[in-house]
Amino acid sequence: MTIAPSTDGDIFDVVVVGGGHAGCESALAAARMGCSTLLLTLSLEKIALMPCNPAVGGIGKGQLTREIDALGGEQGLNTDRACIQMKLLNTSRGPAVRALRAQTDKKLYEDSMKRVLCATENLRILEGSAAGIIVSRETITGVELDDGSRIPAKTVILACGTFLGGKIVVGERRFPAGRMGEPPATALPVSLAESGLELGRFQSATHPRIDSRTIDADRMVIDPGDEHPSRFSRFSQGVLRNQVPCFLTYTNERTHSVIREHLHLSPIKTGSVSGKGPRYCPSIDRKVMNFPDRDRHPVFVEPEGRHTGELYLQGLTTSLPVWVQELVIHATPGLEKAKLMRPGYAVEYDYVIPDQLRLSLETKRIANLFLAGQINGTSGYEEAAAQGLIAGINAARSVMGREPFVLGREQAYIGVLIDDLVTKGVDEPYRMFTSRAEHRLLLRHDNAHARLSPLGRNIGLLPQSRYAMVQEDERALEDLLQWLKSTTVSPTPELNKLLEKKGSAPLTEGQAAAQLLKRPEVCINDILKNIGVSAPGNAGPDIMARSEIELKYAGYIDRQRQAIERNRRLEDTRIPPGFTYLDLEGVSREARDRLERIQPATLGQASRISGVTPADVSVLSLYLKERHDAMAD
């Protein structure tokens, strides 16, 4: 059987395999850009499911979600719809590292994403299991399902998460599964390998869930969420009310000795889990083993939704046998009587080694085949969604015959993410950290829309109505900054008293408000109060906060921009596709092999490949120049 958008011999522009966080963004982006799109997924009951913690965002990750929103993706909006608690993190630290984190109602998250998918024009959703890709002359032509039917397609995006060759491990039990209760994809990885893609193996683990009626909240710290919760999306309407609290408790010596007693049953010792796991997400077994001096580890107790009694025990990741998990939980303050509802488990799975991708997320080997999400060796919903969005955009652009859409490292965390994956590969499941971004002061949560919405509009993804909101914000910011620069603050006794209280030098003469705001300890409200006016125009609290950041960071931002300019020559020097490195004299053997494999798009990308030294880059640039000159003659 052949599946097609209509009966007149048409084929799908874009077929997305996998209805997880990556697949949903891909399908929405492609359909919204006007492509006839099919979303194929194993179960319609499990769309946008969160197998791990019921939360979106966090430091580094929250910035990704904001960027997705700015470009016209769905994750931010959907998180706001399903949010039951919102927190701005790092408020005591600088704005560049601030980020939102939302607790969501898991079920609501899935349902509202499904509702959006079902209402999207050009998008068809189909339950089914892909068993293989169909490739002809190094170009993808469609996918084959496990029942033998075929879906011809111009482009295909694989977003299969942890399902490729998935195996679950709980204690001594080990069985094939994509996630708990779901079958793995066993034929697909074979098909990928046969098409010449190299696979690796990773593992990840999730936490146990317990019954909310059985905890002793009095023995834990209650964490209510922000008093004035923000929203992830610039475009969400309404404010969040009725936040649901989380709780915080700590393991203690008792917990640790239970773990130590049973360590011989841990997969760390038994070796029953293969594949490399993330260092930033160690199991409680490993934490106790590696940090014997720590007398406690935090456990965040998070609700999984309004309509379920499940509480998620973040910090107690483990795949110890279920009976040991119960012992560990019961040894922890506040959880003495907790009843386990779902045990924690580990999953190991195949991923496609991501240096086989271009910056567009298309595979180098098979044209028009795109990969997004955990299949590329990442972990996390935000990382998955970000790639899904870019793969969706680029599949659509490929159908339209346009150049790929690539974000630079200086433009977005999404750019950093994809450049890292493609240029450096991965040796553990990749997660975003702000320290990965060399231009962190520029890539902020607060300015994501200013950075990216013009691009989202330009590629035809972000609707004009939303873009207009962003433009309005930018105008308001511009006006406010102008006003701050041209308004003088006089040294009134009240102001100087305030400054003194903040440990800041008093003013002796009038000074531009913008100048005064550069002091780390002075905030915009101090100034407005002193002048006795409210901010001009329609600057809301977000815009006021941004103006402050722009002014306080100005010197640093200038420096980062200069650094970017200095690198511009490298980043702008394109390497022609198909350039061969194998016989470049003067470039080390190792570097040539790496270059040949990665096929960098620019000299800048080449310079970031590990094993490629600055000396290699200069030699390479000479060859490029020579070639360029020869062609010009």
Added chain:
Amino acid sequence: MQEFPTVAAISTSLGTGAIGIVRMTGPDSIAICDRLFRGRRGNLAEAASHTLHYGAIAEPESGELVDEVLVSVMRAPATYTREDVVEINCHGGPVAQQRVMSLLLAQGAGLATPGEFTRRAFLNGRIDLVQAESVAQIVSAKTEAGLRVAMSQLAGGLSREIGSLRDDILGVLASIEAGLDFSDEDIEGMDRQATGGSLTGIAGRLQELIESAFVGRVLCEGVRTAIVGKPNVGKSSLLNALLMRDRAIVTEIPGTTRDTIEEIINIDGIPLQLIDTAGLRPAGNEVERIGVERSRRAISEADLVLCLFDGSEPEDDHDRALLTSVPMDRTILVINKADLFRGRQPRFNRGLLPAEPVVISAMTRHGLSQLRERISGLVLGGALPPLEGPMVTHERHKQLLEQSLSALGRARQGLRVGLGEELVAEELHGALTALGGITGDEVVEDLLDRIFQEFCIGK
């Protein structure tokens, strides 16, 4: 490993040794040498690695002997270039070396380009970037002391010290970054005072390394010395007088071409590199102006200035102008032509001079030994540190270290005035990136390694 063609070059050991070496590296080097070598004990092809063979080099067709030689055979990979290397030690001086060399070329060896041996060592992964640059330095090291410094760099002294500084900065940065990226976890915040303390220690060590740069350069390139003075005061004569006593060390070293050979005056082991200001024969005002301009530039580039006056003539405007333009802390005042006023007061008014001059005669060489003493006194000033420990010998390295140091300075300042941690971190990233320009290491992965090693991260 990649195969490079076989190449050869003449290299003369430093100093004045009579033995000249012709070196050849590459896969065919042993075979090529075999075709010319007449040994007592058979072929080099069978020779074990790192063995020395006595014999002669002969013209392959006529059989005419060219030179008596010692050949060392060193097989890959335990060689400098990680390729097969043959060294032919010739006895017969430059002419014989030239002939051996041309025979090798005729047998198919290529001519090594300057620095080729080192480039191969680097490309074949034998040495790292810092080491490679140090070798380049050896190639141009002008004195024994300079050579010693360059050798210790090669042993990785500088790499090690920079690596250890980098490690310490990474440690500080990791503690800040852990707080930024994982603030929602159970991690103690940064202790500003302790962090400031660590940075101060690191900055001190960086400063020391930077200060070694002057000595490093002096040892490897020489003290840049300008001889200035009005026309005809005797600049060229002084230069010649100095050169005659201390025959310039002229080195012919692998990788350097003839036109880069420089002359250096060695004074008590201190190499002086003369900045050329001689040879100006002014005629007319315009040329005079250019001359003044030129000596001004020489003065600004110089580590040491020898300022000459003609003792047989009264001072003039030119002398007075010169006196105002020399930096007294690194200038030695010299009154020349003492033979013309022997025993009497010079006609030149000494009262004009702000410091005690040395009186010499470039022609009779009178006073030259006092001048030499003054030079070594001024340069060493008792302040030349002992030649041990890592030393910076490259201008580029020094600049990067300075960048790193100033970023550290801003980070420390930021800590003091309560700047945000993300901004302090920004500076430390800058400090590390600058050091990475020397060692070629990347920051992010090493940083994450440190964070995960030292902090219990993860929920």
